[in-house]
């Protein structure tokens with residue numbers, strides 16, 4: 001993804017549900033270690049679920065505003081325990097004032113704080129934004145690295161944030177498990193798991209390769225607007241006839 005001053009949107013991995021500390025490693029070993037229960041769906045059913053998401057919304061977009069990979073990274077860091085709407089309100093002014101690591105450092109911690117004081121944990125987040133800007137300048141020539149380990153080494157950046165950046169900025173087929181995805185995966189039995197890492201590994205295993213690039217956005221938007229936390233809106237659900245959730249409610 002090339003840098004641009006054009007405003008873009010993405011869906012941040014909204015709120016962390018849970019995380020498997022120590023669940024390191026990749027591939028089959030990691031998936032085996034983390035998967036706790038099998039998916040409730042056949043391969044054909046999963047293919048159908050994602051085919052429907054793709055047909056309705058071929059190029060899903062999220063709701064966080066950003067103008068380049070660096071501001072995407074900052075927006076996702078700021079979105080922890082905050083809504084996308086709240087983050088966007090703050091970042092409009094912040095990114096107009098600073099959209100590169102050097103500009104952010106020049107703005108300074110206090111300047112960042114002034115822009116983001118409406119967001120939860122803003123003091124710590126301002127500290128992290130400056131620290132990660134300095135690290136990008138010192139270690140990556142002021143660019144956001146296309147590398148999971150390098151991203152996760154940055155202040156305030158965990159696996160979920162790295163997954164969002166790898167997916168949106170670099171087009172990697174990563175799945176950032178936020179509170180919505182964690183809920184859906186378990187609620188409908190698509191990829192049950194006790195932790196976000198377990199759910200991520202399970203989703204990686206069951207989602208066909210052709211759909212992985214956009215699975216993150218489709219599932220988040222489905223969870224945010226249809227399969228909602230308190231009461232799923234099953235009558236408006238695109239996959240209601242396939243869904244095997246015990247929480248499914250449809251008129252008789």
Ligand code: SF4
Nearest residue numbers: 227232234237240243
């Ligand atoms: S039918 Fe209901 S529970 Fe199942 S995915 Fe749709 S909204 Fe969620």
